[in-house]
Amino acid sequence: MPGRATPADRATPMPHFTIIGAGPVGTLMGLMLARRAQRVRLIERRPDPRTAPPERGRSINLALAARGMVALEQAGLSDRIAPQMIAMPGRMLHDEHAALQFLPYGQNEEEVIHAIGREPLNRILIEAVAAHPHIELSFNTRCVDLDPQAGTLQLRDEPSGSTRSESFEILLAADGAGSAVRAALVARALSRAEERPLAHDYKELLIPAIERGTPPSYAFEPHALHIWPRGGFMLIALPNTDRSFTATLFLPREGDPGFDRLSRGEAVRAFFRQQFADAAAVIPDLEQQFALHPQSQLGTVYCQGWQAQGRVLLLGDAAHAIVPFHGQGLNCGFEDCRVLDRLLAGHGDSAGALAEFERQRRPNTDAIAAMALENYLEMRADVRSAQFAQRQRLAAELERDFPGRFIRRYSMVMFHPEIPYAEAQRRGAQQEQLLDTLVERFGYDLSQPGARAYAERLLGAAGL
């Protein structure tokens, strides 16, 4: 028989959901639950970003695509996010001689990705969370351990270092790639996890606005994702609303070239002059930035057993961190929020929803993890060949001629949230085979007699 609520219970009933991590995924999940009148408690180890300076060393801006946008829309945040976004309709490739080539991403002006600063995105989410009467928000509070069976968690007050134990009903862990909750589940043999590091690290550098003239201008075309592909490594740059760019160097940790060879300022300048001359010319304090900014690692988290005892669930990077080369880590985490919210709304018992979440999501997160790794090769190497551009053009033509049947894999991932990642991966592989066969017979020219009919037959044979 359910116990009677005491006066103390009535004053502060235990929130139904406890979320660890008020990053983008934790906050969005909290908002979605609160919009369905669920009571939520959000626990974040860092200080309140509305009053504390932004942390250094985390990626400064991100690419948002359709999966992330629909989730933000569902939470009623699109209008607040839109002014912070800069459309990037394609890639701008910079070769070794600073010659430029623009390759559009999509078929029309709606098929674009958007650069957004992590700081404004987080701030908007935190403001929305803080303003919601159903959400309780605690900063400077770190989850250090939890016991899913007992329904208790250990929290540490960061400023004082004191720890306390609290109870929870359902705990959602959105505490990022290095998740303490995942570690606690693994330690109790409730989950299995493998963190597979990449042999390449990254470092972020600021390309400032050009101050000549009023107003100051962007150093490069702002409406593009800039790539300096160099085969074994690359530099990329995304625009910021203050007319600067955030550039990111992805480079092997060791080797020639490698981060280990770039310990001196002159070596850094010489390397940039040789490889990325046009970028080097617009980063006057390159050597200082290189010395000051952190060199950070990348990797993929493969985890099984996202839920425990029907009351703990990992989501976002905590469950499935991936490398950033498809610009999908956060988009995927935001999609997690939509899927989980739908399951929780539709299931009578939350335990069933948590189990179903992993069953539905893991094939898709495994697929985007693999596609993100593949995309590194495409971005840093494949895009350099003339064949790549020809193949892209042919694929775009097929997409126009056979709408809904042939959709480039990049487009399925970035612009078609209705197509799950695993399906995008499967259809993408079929399409690659189809392109090989078509090119072998007709080259890259779809206007050749019989080429379209042949493509149609190939699509039919592949069940597309």
Ligand SMILES: Cc1cc2nc3c(=O)[nH]c(=O)nc-3n(C[C@H](O)[C@H](O)[C@H](O)COP(=O)(O)OP(=O)(O)OC[C@H]3O[C@@H](n4cnc5c(N)ncnc54)[C@H](O)[C@@H]3O)c2cc1C
């Ligand atoms: C270089 C780089 C570029 C990227 N570019 C893109 C991109 O273009 N597009 C894209 O979609 N994704 C991108 N990503 C991926 C994206 O950053 C992540 O997928 C996303 O931040 C995951 O969100 P999250 O909320 O799950 O985790 P996080 O953003 O890591 O947030 C976790 C939160 O939990 C808090 N926390 C951690 N541990 C605890 C604890 N023990 N107790 C309490 N709180 C805790 C943290 O302080 C943090 O606030 C990129 C990643 C990198 C590294």
